[in-house]
Amino acid sequence: MEEEEAIRRSNALEKDDIEYLRDDILDEQYLFEGVKLTDAEEREMRYKKKIYELVKKRSEEDETQSEYRIPDAYDEEGHVNQEKRFAVSLQRYNLDSAGDKMNPFAEQEAWEEHQMGKASLKYGSKNKNQSNDYEYVFEDKIDFIRDSVIDGENLDELHSELPDKSKEKSALEMLQEERKTLPIYPYRDELLQAVNEYQVLVIVGETGSGKTTQIPQYLHEAGYTKQGKVGCTQPRRVAAMSVAARVSQEMGVKLGHEAHCTSEKTILKYMTDGMLLREILSEPNLESYSVLMVDEAHERTLSTDILFGLLKDLIKFRSDLKLLISSATLDAEKFSDYFGSAPIFKIPGRRYPVEIHYTKAPEADYIDAAIVTVLQIHVTQSPGDILVFLTGQEEIETADEILKHRTRGLGSKIAELIICPIYANLPTELQAKIFEPTPEGARKVVLATNIAETSLTIDGIKYVIDPGFSKVKSYNPRTGMESLLVHPISKASAMQRAGRSGRTGPGKCFRLYTLHNYHKDMDDNTVPEIQRTNLANVVLILKSLGIDDLVNFDFIDPPPEEALLKALELLFALSALNKLGELTKVGRRMAEFPLDPMLSKMIVASDKDKCSDEIITIAAMLSVGNSIFYRPKDKQVHADNARMNFHLGNVGDHIALLRVYNSWRECNYSTQWCYENYIQVRSMKRARDIRDQLEGLLERVEIEVTSNLNDLDAIKKAITSGFFPHSAKLQKNGSYWTVKHPQRVHIHPSSGLAQVLPRWVVYHELVLTTKEYMRQVTELKPEWLVEIAPHYYQLKDVEDPISKKMPRGAGRAKE
C-alpha cells in the first residue's frame, strides 16, 4: 500500500517539489539526528525517502542532467555580465558546471556522499572540527570563519547611569535626567567650546550617542539661538519629525513652537536636507540661522551634496554662521578636507560588540545560503531575532515561501519561527508585524530590504545575515535610461548592516561571502547619489540661485560632466534656459515646484490648456511612483482586473492615474475603497499631500486652478508640453523607437496600453530591467510635437511612412 502510493506520488512530482523533498529529508536528518521520532514521524520519513529514491532512479533512467541552481543573473545595462559578480564564486560555479557535464548525476552522488558523511559525524567527529579560530556554525553546507569583533562602546555607562526611577519625579525631570545619561553628555562643554572656536566642525558619532537630539539643545542653552535659529537636517522626513517630537518633549514645549516648524518663535528647526535646499532659494544667505547642522552626512544624499557646495561658499560671506557636519567614521576625513581641514570631534556611541563571520568558501546561491543559515542559527544559537538583508520584494517572497515550507511539518520539534517580510511597498498593516514583540520561546526572522539598513530599527535583533548585495539605481546620461541593478554593497554598508545586530545586546553577523571578497570585491563607500542620477532638477535649482558655471562648481564629488550637459540640454529644450544658458521666465516658474523639470513644465504649460486641476493630480500621482497599485502574489488576477477598470477606453496610464485619484476623492478618500480596488492607501495619502502642496504653489506662480476633465486631448497636450522629449513611435514588430536619440524601447507590461500599441506615445520614464521599458505611457498625436515644440521637432521627425500603407487605427486593438 505504502509502496503504491509512493510510486503514484513520485510520478506527480515536479522538479521543485523534488528539491523540497530532498531538503526536507536533509533538514530532518540533520536537525534531529539522535532525537527519537514518534512512529508517525518515522513512517513519514520512510515514505519521503521512498519517493525521493523513486524519483532519483527515474531521473537516472531518463539520463537527464542534474540541475544546479544558477545564481541570479547580474544584469548590466543592456546585457548580463556574470563575470562582474563576485569573481571567486563564479569560478566555483564554473567548476561545478564543468563537473556536471562529465557526470550528470553529480548532485545525486553529492547527496549520497553527504549521507555517508552524516553517518561518520554521528560518532563524534563533529566536535573535533571546532576550535577557537574556526567556528563551525554548521558543518553541513556553509562554513563560517569568525574573523573579527567590532568592539562595543561606552557600555559601562549604559549599565550604571540609568535614571533612578524609584523617586517621585515629574516627567520633564525624568527626561532631563535621561539626557545626562547619553554618551555625548560628558563632552558637552568641550563641544560648545569647539563650536565657539571654529566655524566648521565635523562631528563623528555613532548612532545612539545622542548627537542629533542633544547638540541643537546644547547650542540653544549656550545662547546661539539669540542670534538666529539652529537648523538640523536629516535625510528622511520621518526621522526629522520624530526627532523634533522628541526634542520638544525634552524641552517641555509644544511641537511647532520652539522646536521644529515655521513660526517666528521657532528656535530649533529639524527638517529634511531637501527642505533646507529649497529654503536657500528664497533666503540665499540663510540670515535667520546662526547654526546649521547637516546630520547623517555620510549617507550622501543628493541634497546633502548640493548643500555642501552651497554652504561651503556661504560661510565665506557669513563669518558668524556656524556649520556642523555630522557623519559616521569612514567619511570624516574627507569632509574635513573638503571644508578646509575642519577639526574632527569624536563622540563615542552606545553599542554592543558584534562578532563578524565570513563564509569559508563563496556561496553561489545566496538566497539558499541565507535560508540554511537562518535554520542553523535557529537550531544552534541562543535566543534572539534574526535579520536577513535581501535585494527586493521578489527575493523576499521567495525566501518567505521556502522558509515556511522548510519549517512546516517540523511542528513542535523546533521552536516556532516567525517570518516577517518587510519592504517599502508592503502595505502598512503588514509592516507593523515586525515591531510586535517576539513571544516567549519563539524566534523572529525578519526578511528585509535595505529599508532596515538606515530607515528603521527593529528591537531584539541579535543575528544579522548579510548576503552582500543590494539594488542600486543608476542613470545613463547618454540614453537617459535609469536602471535598478543588483550590485555588491560597499564595506561601509556591510558595517552598517553588521551594526544592526548589536543594538540591544552583543550580536553576531554572518556574511555570506568570504573575507577575500570583502577586501577585493567591495568598494569602501557606496557611490554617492549625485554620480548616478538624473541632474535636471539639481541644475535648475543651481541655475535659479545664479550659479552659472556648473562644471566648476565645488562639488565634494563631481557628477559626470555628461550628466550635467544632458541636464542643461533638457532644460534648454523645455525653454527653462535660453541659448546663453540663462534662466528664462518659464524656468523661474518651474523652479518653484519641487519636482522634476518635465513635471514642472507640464504644470506650467497646463495654464494654456486650462486643465491645471487635472495636471497637478497627475503630477502628484506620478511623483508617488509605482507603488499605487497593490498586486499580492495570490490575487494577481483580481488586482489586474481592478486596475483595468481605470483604463477603460484605452485612455493611457496618465489619465488612468487621474481616474484613480478622482474616484478616491469622490468616495471621500475612503480606505475601504482602496482595499476594494487594490490601491495602496499609503501612496494615495502621499499623493494627496503632494497635490495639496502643488495647489498652493500654483497660486504663487499665478496659475489659476481650472478643471477641464471632459477634454482629454487638452490634458494629453499639457502632458506632451512637459514630456515631448520622451516620445516614441511604433515599429512594425511591435517595439518602439524613440524619436530623438533613437533607441529601441517597449511599453511596460503593466501599462494599460501594453496590448493596444498606439502608433505614437509619450512616456514618463525609461527603465531597464529585462528590456528597455517605457513606464506610464499615453497616446499622442504626432502633429502636437511640432505644434508644441517646433524648436525640437521638425516635420520630418513626425512624418509617418507607416501611415501611408496602413489606414488610421490599424495596428491597434479594438477599443
Next chain:
DNA sequence: GAGCACTGC
C-alpha cells in the same frame, strides 16, 4: 506579459 532598494520636494 514583467517585476520596483531608499528618499525628498
